Amino acid sequence: MKKFFILCIGLFISQAIAAAQTEQIEVTNAYVRGLPPGVENTAAYMTLHNTGSEDLVLTGGEADFAESVSIHASENNNGMMSMVHKMNLTIPAGEQVVLESGGLHLMLSGLKGPLVNEEVSLTLKFQEGMTLTLRLPVISVLDE
Numbered sequence: 001m002k003k004f005f006i007l008c009i010g011l012f013i014s015q016a017i018a019a020a021q022t023e024q025i026e027v028t029n030a031y032v033r034g035l036p037p038g039v040e041n042t043a044a045y046m047t048l049h050n051t052g053s054e055d056l057v058l059t060g061g062e063a064d065f066a067e068s069v070s071i072h073a074s075e076n077n078n079g080m081m082s083m084v085h086k087m088n089l090t091i092p093a094g095e096q097v098v099l100e101s102g103g104l105h106l107m108l109s110g111l112k113g114p115l116v117n118e119e120v121s122l123t124l125k126f127q128e129g130m131t132l133t134l135r136l137p138v139i140s141v142l143d144e
C-alpha cells in the first residue's frame with residue numbers, strides 16, 4: 001500500500017478563531033482523488049485514529065477549493081452503488097476509522113477548479129468544537 005506523508009498545519013493561535021486544533025486524532029494515508037478537469041466533485045480518503053480516551057464525532061469539514069465537505073458512505077445494494085450523506089461519524093476512543101474508495105469518504109462537492117498534482121488544505125470539524133487542518137496530496141485517479 002502506498003504511504004503518504006501528511007503535514008499537519010501547525011497550531012496557529014488566533015484570538016479570532018475559537019476552535020482549537022485537536023491532537024487527539026492521528027491521520028494517515030490521506031489524499032484527495034484527482035479527477036480530470038471539468039469534474040465538479042471528488043473525494044478525500046484517510047485513516048482517522050483516535051488516540052484519546054474519549055470518542056470524537058466528526059461532523060464534516062471545510063476547504064477553500066470546494067463548496068462543501070460532507071461525510072458520505074458508499075452502499076452497495078444488489079450491485080447498485082449509491083452514496084448516503086451521514087450527519088456525523090463517531091471515531092471511538094482508541095480506534096481507527098478508515099475512509100476509503102468504495103466506503104466511507106469525505107465528499108468534496110462543487111470544486112472551484114481542477115485539482116491536478118498539487119497539495120490542498122482541508123479542515124476536519126468535530127462536534128466537540130475542535131478542528132484539524134490537514135495538507136493532503138492530490139493523487140490522480142490514474143495513479144491510485
Ligand SMILES: [Cu+2]
Nearest residue numbers: 072083105107
Ligand atoms: Cu460521496
